[in-house]
Amino acid sequence: LISYFNLGVPDLCFPLMALVDYLGYRLIAMSLLPIEGEDTLVYGSSDAGRTIHCSSGKFAEKMKLAARQLNLKPHKAGSSKKHGKLIYSAADIEGHKVGNKFYLLDFSRCFPPCEYDDTYQNSYLYRLLRPEFVQKYK
Numbered sequence: 417l418i419s420y421f422n423l424g425v426p427d428l429c430f431p432l433m434a435l436v437d438y439l440g441y442r443l444i445a446m447s448l449l450p451i452e453g454e455d456t457l458v459y460g461s462s463d464a465g466r467t468i469h470c471s472s473g474k475f476a477e478k479m480k481l482a483a484r485q486l487n488l489k490p491h492k493a494g495s496s497k498k499h500g501k502l503i504y505s506a507a508d509i510e511g512h513k514v515g516n517k518f519y520l521l522d523f524s525r526c527f528p529p530c531e532y533d534d535t536y537q538n539s540y541l542y543r544l545l546r547p548e549f550v551q552k553y554k
Contacts, residue, residue, distance in 0.1 A: 417523045419547045423485050425478050429519045449519050451512040459511025460503070460522070461493075468494045470501040475511050475518050479504040487551045488527075 421430055432447040454462065458472040459479060470476055483490065483504035493507035494500035506526050512519045527550050529540040536543065 419486060419526060420482055420520060420523065423482050425482050427516070427518055428478050428482070429517050431519075431521055449512070449521065450514050451519060451521075452514075456512040456514050456519075457510060458513045460505065460509040461507050462510055462522075465493060465507045466495050468499070468501045468503065468507060469511075470503055472511075472513055472518075475513060476504070478518060479511065485551075486547065487553060 417430060417433065420428070431449055434445045436443045436445055451457075457469050459469055459475045461468050480490070482488075488504060490502050490504050492500040493503050508522060508525060509520065510522045512521070525541065525544060527544045527547055530543045530545055533539050533543070
């Protein structure tokens with residue numbers, strides 16, 4: 417989230433988030449967004465990549481600008497080559513359009529995974545390259 421937020425892409429909105437530590441418990445609190453599931457989804461996926469959305473050219477341009485600044489390359493994503501779409505971010509990020517505002521959420525896998533290590537189960541889901549490394553990599 418912080419990597420995308422710091423880019424300053426115009427008209428790209430994010431949920432407010434707060435990390436709360438209280439009596440040994442940790443909670444991440446997020447604001448509610450005016451999104452309505454599949455009805456407002458125009459970019460990414462809300463079903464673990466089975467369906468990829470890229471129906472807003474304006475949103476795709478914003479993601480292309482963000483990807484250029486983060487040094488992320490475009491790639492095809494989807495459950496098959498036939499239904500794949502060219503996107504500029506992780507496939508499971510969600511982009512929603514409500515009115516003239518664009519909301520981005522679900523940032524858990526924004527950056528590429530580290531080299532696969534079979535000693536860690538499903539390590540490609542949580543062992544990710546750091547944003548600073550990706551931005552400086554040539």
